Amino acid sequence: MLGVLVVVAVVAPLVLHDAATGLSGDANSGSTGAHPLGTDGLGRDMLARTLVATRQTLIAATLSTALAAVLGIGLGVATWLAPRRVREVGLRLIEFWVSYPTLLVAIIVAAVLGQGLGPAVVAIGIANAGGFARLTANLVAGLAAREYVVTARLMGVPPGRIAVRHLIPNMAEPQLILVAQAFAGALVELSGLSFIGLGAQSPAFDWGALLNEGASKIYTNPVLIVGPSVALVFASLAALFVGDGLAAAANPRTNTSRSRLVRRADAAAEPLEADVLLAVDHLTVRHDASGRDLVSDVSLRIRRGEILGIVGESGSGKSVTASVVSKLLAEGLTATAARVELSGADLLGRVPGPELARRVAMVYQDPGTALNPALTLGNQLTDVLTSTLGSSRRDARENLVGHFRDVLLTDPEGRMRQYPHQLSGGMKQRAMIASAMSTRAELLVADEPTTALDVTVQREVLGLIKRMNTTAGTSVLFISHDLGVVRALCDRVLVMKDGRIVETIDDVAHMTTEAVRHPYTRQLLAATPVVHTSRPEVEGADR
Amino acid sequence: MSGPMIDVVDLGVSFGSTRVLHDVSLRLETGQTVGVVGESGSGKSTLAKVLVGIVEPDAGEVVVANTDVRRLGRRSRRAAQDYRRRVQMVPQDPFSSLSPRRTIGQTLAEALDPARASVRRHEDRIAAWLERVGLPADAMGRYPHEFSGGQRQRVAIARSLIVEPSVVIADEITSALDVSVQAQILDLIAEIKAGLGLTMVFISHNLAVVQRVSDVVAVMYRGEVVEAGPVEQIYADPRHWYTRQLLDADPGAPGFSLG
Numbered sequence: 001m002l003g004v005l006v007v008v009a010v011v012a013p014l015v016l017h018d019a020a021t022g023l024s025g026d027a028n029s030g031s032t033g034a035h036p037l038g039t040d041g042l043g044r045d046m047l048a049r050t051l052v053a054t055r056q057t058l059i060a061a062t063l064s065t066a067l068a069a070v071l072g073i074g075l076g077v078a079t080w081l082a083p084r085r086v087r088e089v090g091l092r093l094i095e096f097w098v099s100y101p102t103l104l105v106a107i108i109v110a111a112v113l114g115q116g117l118g119p120a121v122v123a124i125g126i127a128n129a130g131g132f133a134r135l136t137a138n139l140v141a142g143l144a145a146r147e148y149v150v151t152a153r154l155m156g157v158p159p160g161r162i163a164v165r166h167l168i169p170n171m172a173e174p175q176l177i178l179v180a181q182a183f184a185g186a187l188v189e190l191s192g193l194s195f196i197g198l199g200a201q202s203p204a205f206d207w208g209a210l211l212n213e214g215a216s217k218i219y220t221n222p223v224l225i226v227g228p229s230v231a232l233v234f235a236s237l238a239a240l241f242v243g244d245g246l247a248a249a250a251n252p253r254t255n256t257s258r259s260r261l262v263r264r265a266d267a268a269a270e271p272l273e274a275d276v277l278l279a280v281d282h283l284t285v286r287h288d289a290s291g292r293d294l295v296s297d298v299s300l301r302i303r304r305g306e307i308l309g310i311v312g313e314s315g316s317g318k319s320v321t322a323s324v325v326s327k328l329l330a331e332g333l334t335a336t337a338a339r340v341e342l343s344g345a346d347l348l349g350r351v352p353g354p355e356l357a358r359r360v361a362m363v364y365q366d367p368g369t370a371l372n373p374a375l376t377l378g379n380q381l382t383d384v385l386t387s388t389l390g391s392s393r394r395d396a397r398e399n400l401v402g403h404f405r406d407v408l409l410t411d412p413e414g415r416m417r418q419y420p421h422q423l424s425g426g427m428k429q430r431a432m433i434a435s436a437m438s439t440r441a442e443l444l445v446a447d448e449p450t451t452a453l454d455v456t457v458q459r460e461v462l463g464l465i466k467r468m469n470t471t472a473g474t475s476v477l478f479i480s481h482d483l484g485v486v487r488a489l490c491d492r493v494l495v496m497k498d499g500r501i502v503e504t505i506d507d508v509a510h511m512t513t514e515a516v517r518h519p520y521t522r523q524l525l526a527a528t529p530v531v532h533t534s535r536p537e538v539e540g541a542d543r
Numbered sequence: 544m545s546g547p548m549i550d551v552v553d554l555g556v557s558f559g560s561t562r563v564l565h566d567v568s569l570r571l572e573t574g575q576t577v578g579v580v581g582e583s584g585s586g587k588s589t590l591a592k593v594l595v596g597i598v599e600p601d602a603g604e605v606v607v608a609n610t611d612v613r614r615l616g617r618r619s620r621r622a623a624q625d626y627r628r629r630v631q632m633v634p635q636d637p638f639s640s641l642s643p644r645r646t647i648g649q650t651l652a653e654a655l656d657p658a659r660a661s662v663r664r665h666e667d668r669i670a671a672w673l674e675r676v677g678l679p680a681d682a683m684g685r686y687p688h689e690f691s692g693g694q695r696q697r698v699a700i701a702r703s704l705i706v707e708p709s710v711v712i713a714d715e716i717t718s719a720l721d722v723s724v725q726a727q728i729l730d731l732i733a734e735i736k737a738g739l740g741l742t743m744v745f746i747s748h749n750l751a752v753v754q755r756v757s758d759v760v761a762v763m764y765r766g767e768v769v770e771a772g773p774v775e776q777i778y779a780d781p782r783h784w785y786t787r788q789l790l791d792a793d794p795g796a797p798g799f800s801l802g
Binding site (some may be wrong): 040146147148149151152154155157158161165167169170172314367369424425454455456457458459462481482483484485487488523524526527528529530531 | 572582583595597624627628632634636637639640641642643644645650653654657658660691694702706721722723724725726727729737748749750751752754755778788789790791793794
């Protein structure tokens with residue numbers, strides 16, 4: 001669409017200039033064969049005039065958008081560079097600026113500057129600059145705290161250069177989107193100004209001016225306004241589509257397909273032993289866009305009351321495997337498996353939400369993002385109990401408070417009323433575990449639950465998971481990159497590398513570099529940092 | 544150079560009414576590495592920021608590389624900049640410490656020459672340093688997103704060492720990495736340290752990691768150094784209860800249990 005507009009803008013004035021400005025005998029005609037959109041009061045062809053006006057309008061809109069962007073980004077960066085007090089004043093001014101509708105600001109500025117297309121362009125540029133300034137100031141505030149900006153400052157890079165080198169390039173995407181939107185806005189505003197007589201002055205004309213002429217004769221010759229109106233809508237849509245396209249390209253989530261779970265027919269599933277809680281057979285997960293296999297042919301069993309660990313580095317497919325079990329496969333991935341079965345329920349088919357909630361509980365890596373910051377712990381953690389498992393509010397609260405006590409959170413009743421930000425990382429993770437306990441799930445999926453925690457807190461959290469396992473008999477699928485952690489907690493360990501299981505270790509207690517077979521496991525073991533002490537009770541220990 | 548490279552005496556820092564550091568003392572000779580251990584909130588990162596000169600101390604003395612850090616801000620800009628080049632910090636997160644829109648070469652050139660940042664002029668030195676941290680010289684023309692976390696951390700290390708500083712402060716540089724990558728980075732640090740005779744402050748919450756690279760250990764708890772001494776002594780015979788608790792919390796440690 002934009003292409004069409006540009007071509008029209010370039011070609012039309014060359015070809016149709018005479019038709020657009022030349023006078024003809026039949027003034028004020030309606031739609032005829034010679035003049036499909038009619039003629040104006042001086043007998044000029046409206047179709048030609050509309051097409052010729054394209055150039056004028058587009059150039060003006062482009063100029064005003066460019067002006068707005070340069071002015072706004074410049075101001076936004078300048079507020080960051082300014083001393084603290086000036087910055088605060090600047091930010092308030094920008095907020096004041098954007099709090100008025102752009103068209104209103106444009107009209108006021110244009111009224112001050114006088115009539116004509118030039119002043120109109122400047123007016124709209126100034127009116128739109130506020131939006132750019134605010135976006136820039138917001139983005140800069142976020143970017144300036146990034147470590148590479150701080151590092152550059154410490155290196156002694158002058159502030160102006162930091163802005164040019166690090167700040168402006170890193171905010172290109174949102175700015176481009178805003179440019180497209182501002183352009184669409186500028187088209188309409190420009191036409192608006194011309195429409196009320198502040199923009200293009202006769203004999204110059206743009207779409208707004210044409211609309212103005214047409215509107216005065218709307219009862220006698222309605223066809224006159226068709227040309228400029230359609231052109232205006234067409235151009236605004238083109239700009240908005242470009243903006244949407246840019247936004248979609250900048251956001252990788254928009255173009256991915258939903259995740260799928262497919263049963264594989266070719267591999268026959270063997271019967272299960274009675275004590276198997278979770279069975280996964282021949283699981284392969286493919287990334288749809290690249291066709292790459294993230295997980296290939298993984299089979300695993302978890303028995304009731306067992307803790308199974310999956311170890312591997314980032315990108316080994318361990319988290320993806322876990323996401324299949326909890327039916328939380330990410331978008332754009334396709335999983336095929338011969339069997340995914342959890343205590344008799346087939347997870348490849350449709351599983352009702354409450355059913356799944358009763359069977360599987362999750363603890364995530366980052367307790368900071370797993371909890372909704374706007375809700376109290378009591379509210380969000382009892383949600384699953386009341387809405388899916390059908391407990392009454394009262395029971396759910398009592399249940400959760402009891403488990404808060406189990407995970408040794410101090411003042412359990414008080415914690416129910418607290419918000420996540422009032423808790424430390426370790427406490428949040430304990431609250432998550434308490435919530436997992438409250439549903440009495442058969443399987444706990446723990447995806448790197450201690451990676452974000454200090455060693456002392458890690459030990460407490462691991463202890464809690466172990467307790468949950470021994471007292472409630474919950475099976476655990478524990479995912480980690482740290483063999484040391486896994487070794488301390490798990491009954492059996494699977495080692496994953498590049499989406500495959502390279503080794504299964506059944507005897508975790510006697511896992512030494514000599515006992516493991518695969519070189520990768522050996523490498524992982526050697527890399528696991530272990531404190532070397534020469535305390536007497538350690539000597540002769542098997543490490 | 545005479546005297547210790549880092550000499551911190553009774554350092555105190557407060558943010559508003561909260562005391563973050565208090566009565567912290569630390570002494571480090573040239574070429575030594577101190578490992579600073581403690582949990583989050585113990586003040587280790589604040590100590591690092593004082594040493595680099597981002598946070599102003601409220602009390603005590605801090606002298607690094609014969610420069611009094613307290614008066615850094617009040618003296619000429621030139622002196623402050625000179626100091627900041629001699630004391631380098633390797634940031635924690637390799638994903639946010641490199642600008643996504645600048646090539647590795649540009650990032651390193653900026654460290655060498657903050658104002659102009661010309662890659663061409665310093666090409667040889669950049670290539671030499673990339674190879675030194677175990678990356679191919681042609682990494683220069685590539686962007687950070689083409690590298691893994693471990694490789695980016697190598698770039699970050701190269702950036703702080705390329706200016707040939709006297710002191711390097713490494714703040715949790717391996718905590719965002721997988722264990723196998725962490726081991727490679729620790730080996731790299733040990734190798735470079737031995738080669739250049741660097742003085743280093745290595746901050747981590749992981750005792751095992753600290754043990755691998757340090758000569759001296761300082762254990763911090765709630766803004767205080769509760770125990771400090773040579774590595775062998777602290778690990779073999781911890782005096783303070785908190786140090787013992789830290790040691791026992793390590794999953795590989797003999798005192799570890801999930802009771």
